[in-house]
Amino acid sequence: MVLLICVGTPLLGAFLLPALGHWSEKARRWGSLLMVLTALVCAAIATVDLLHGQADAVRLQLPLGLSMGLRMDALAAFMALTACTVSAVIVVYSFGYMKTYTHLNEYYLMITFFIGAMLGLVMSTSLLQMYIFWEFSSFCCWRLIGFYRDDLSVKRADKAFMVTVLGALAMLVGFTGIYGATGTFDLDALQGSQIPGWSTGLILVGILSKSATFPLHNWLPDAGVAPSPVTSLLHAAVLVKIGVFAYARLFVLTFSIDPVITVIVPVIAAVSALVSAGCAMMATDIKRVVAYSTISQLAFILLGLSSGSRIGFAGGLLYILAHSMAKAGLFLCCGIVEHNLHTKDMTKMGGLARTMPKTAVAFAFCALSVMGIPPFSGYFAKYLVISGEVDAGHPVIAAVFILGAVMTIMYLVRLFAKVFLGPCRNPESREGNGQMVGSVLTLAVLSLLLGLLIFLPSGLITLAMEAM
Amino acid sequence: MNLVIVLLIIGLLMIVAGCWCLMRTFHLLKMTIGIEVAMKAVTLFLVLAGRISGKIALSETFVITVMVAEVIVAVVGTGTAVGLFRKYGSMDVRNLKQLKG
Amino acid sequence: MTILSICAHGFIYGPILVVLIYNLFNHEFARKHFFWFAGTGAVWQILAAIGGFTALNQNGQTSYAFGAFWDIRLAGAAFFELNATRFLLLLIVGLVALISVLVAHQTVDFNRSSYTNLLMILVLGMNGMLLVTDLFSLYVFLEVTGLCCFIMIAMFRSRADLEGSFKYLILSELSGIFILTAIAFLMMKTGSLRYADLAGLGQRISAGSGQLEDLLVYAALILLISGFAIKTGVVPFHSWLPDAYQSADTAVSILLSGAVNKVAGVYGLMIVMQLFGDVAPVGPSLAAVGIISIIIGALLAVRQPQYKRVVAYSSVSQMGYILLALSTGTTLGLVAALAHILSHTAFKSTLFTNAAALQEQTGTLELKDLGGLENQMPVTAFTSIIAFLSTAGIPPTAGFWSKILIILALWQAGSPVLAGVALVAGILSSAYLIRLQRTVFFGQTRPELAKVREVRGSVLTAEVLLTVITLGLGLLYPYILLLLHAGGIL
């Protein structure tokens, strides 16, 4: 029941928001936030249940091996809590950011709906249901990237949609391959089953396209034309994690896969990490830098999850949490800067630390977390991921990733220095409004706190590791 | 080579002639005539089928019904052709170039 | 007189009664109030389909045979038959007729009375096709259906209308000749054309028997399949379809795409598959036509310059899916085909209704003249997005479920490659529809379209109604599957 409320409130409630918006602007905003918070609270309740050893589940058995259901387990709880927390902060941020635009009805509808879809995805008990929610999120992504409706945005939105839908269809073919081999879509029934190699390959295509991993990464930097909260929610914090979540759910927790996958995927991840880090060092558009950085960091997560070692898996999960907070923060800071300066070109910026000190601090905190500097949460995650890979017996790949981590430090420092340090080139710029700054500061503090209180999520992670 | 085969071949040739008419002539009414020519062959086939299977009365009813349909097709075809003639002042099928993709 | 028999006779008598009564009134009155007459006919059809099905279910029968004015117990008498499949298709006919009337209320202007008459005769023709139990009667009603369509397209009398109608007529009559020849060939073998006598023909013939009749039966099957494929408008027999759909008034396009090519084409193939599915090349040839048409239709749709042409080619592509499902010959395949027919009716009619709305409000359907209309026409934009999702097979719409069922049916029948290709071809559907979205709704408003308003009245109702069906079916599908399971079908 809790799970139904948790998924249903944002998913169905989202369609009330346009009506609320018709009535009053405020009602729409707070309605949206309320729905996200409801979901967060429900997810928390279910997590507490889970920690007490009682896993909530709802299930509907259908003929033909189709089934539907929601289930809370450690991985789902972890993802759900992360997603809800970050999105609650981002919704607050968008109160300030999105004030002046048209299509706000659509914006709040899609954001809320997306969160519902995300929750449905992480808790789903069947492959088909995963696909359904997967496509929901692609759809939200399409509408939201094209939010400004100029030709460029719409083209980019179409591109993102086509790439992710193509990936999803490939994945669905893979799913039907599994169905053909086993006669069911149900994840529980599939537990531990062998699946055909080509299904694995096709599902990987889906995962890579959604998580924007090389060679299907191109849509993500292009998606930066969307409003910043959207980029932050979809393209940094939550949506791109769907792919890695699917990897964890399917290939780590459900199927027994060919060991060769645990080599191939890290290699793909390594290439992705290096290529995108290189791109990030070249780019001059601040959002593109951060977006490439996202691709690079996603490769770390994928590495952790695919390494095949328990430590790596734990690291990957922790990385999802740390990266969501920190990268969402970075994008939101970029949003504040962009909002103020009406440009995304970092060569035209400089010395913003003086005019917008709070943003600068938040940006620095988040960047440090992404770089993996102790005691921020990113540090622990990165450490676990790389040591997990060494553990799994692939020190070369681990070394490549250390190189990737160094590059991360380089481009983030470059970004910070160009934008916030040096002589002030934009004296007229001002700090963003309270809601915006408040939310970035929250995320920055959370990044730090999670590092200091690293034992907090450990209970869940241990549970997840046990399920491996 | 008995009677049945000969009639079948003649009927098939009629159908070929009708299809040829649909494909290779440029006159709208002529195309409608082509349909009718092919329909003659089909009528023959039906009666032949009745004779072979010994159900001549059944196939006669078929033929009568087909004739009704044939007449209506001729009406509609001619009507449309006349309508097109009123638009273009000609019955050349190559005028029809309004619809292109 | 039970409810069932009233409903059953209603399918036969209803349309004719409407035509008779309608023509009793004087011309001006009839023209003014055509909506009520045609609407009554359509609504009656829907009610009869639902009521009849419920009654049939309550009686616990699987089929119900009846005659219109004669006693079917006489030896050798013809009879009409109703079963669940036919009820569903009859319901679709009624639904499409209703939508068409709603649209025609705004788009059809000067020949409303002809529209009403023809619509009712068309419904009668389609009902007849669905009810008969004899291949020749099927042909007769097919001819009625086709002729009504030609007249309905041509009656608006612009150059494009007449041209589309004539092209359709030529190809359609060609298909009629094919089917009739096939019927004659089959009769040479069997001496009867009742479904009951034709079924199981596969066991009675063999290619190597050296008998002329057996050879002719194979020829007949090829002719039947190509004849009905022309009516369905699948590749390589599709050339008439975009022309006819584009030229016809939108109210007529809805009928053509929503009901006629399903009843006249797909249902015919369904019958062929039911009767001759055990003859070796029937299933594979349907599958081949289906898969070619899915891909070619979608590729052609991407390049079309006009809204209705895009949608028409999309129809070609979607019919391919239905044929693919039929080609399996299993129960699941049949269910999947029916499901896709239903969802196709809903989403394709939505797209055509949107076309009517655009045509009414902006006066053009050329894609290059449209752009960014979602602010001006929010309901139309929303409904078209839902239809787009359904066409591309993206959840939570009806199209998603029917496509999934098709894939599962193919997989069960042992053709995973076809299933995979059919699924991935979904990306092509997304491609042409996303182009449509981008050029028409999504994007910045063109200045000359800034004053456009949302369509009102009956077209809006039709849009909303169809979207509710698409979404409702999509959300209710798990329940429907459970029901089918409980009924022992799945």
Added chain:
Amino acid sequence: MNVIVYLGAGLMLLFGVYAVMEHSILRAAIGLALSSASLSVLLYVLGAHLAALFELSVCSGLVTVIFIAGISLSHSPKMEIQKEYRDKERNRLLPLVLIGVGLLLVILALTLNLQTPELAQLTQDDDVRDVLWGNRQADIWGQIALILCGGVAVAVLFREERREKK
């Protein structure tokens, strides 16, 4: 009897091909009527007496009338426009094609050496009218619809246009 059958079939084919090949539409329509008349002889000899009668009156009569009506309605001062397709019609190949296809079919029939059915004996048991009204009621219903359709077609399509679609 067989001679008449062959003769009727041959004439039907000849007149049919003439109708297809003839440039003048009027003569083509007459060719069609003659083809139809030959067919009706053929039908009569094959034992389909009522069908032969219908063929003669409806197809060779009524259809020709319809075509002639169509020709007269499209008879206009612009007749010279019709000349341009007269020369370009590529119908001269048709006899060749037909002879080719015919030879092919004959060879096919001879080489395959199929067991061909014979014509069954004519039985006087069942009358056409009995079959039509006793077994084919659904077809009659269809005929009613067809005739309604034809009525509307005449009313709609042949009407002089007064108003047009925008």
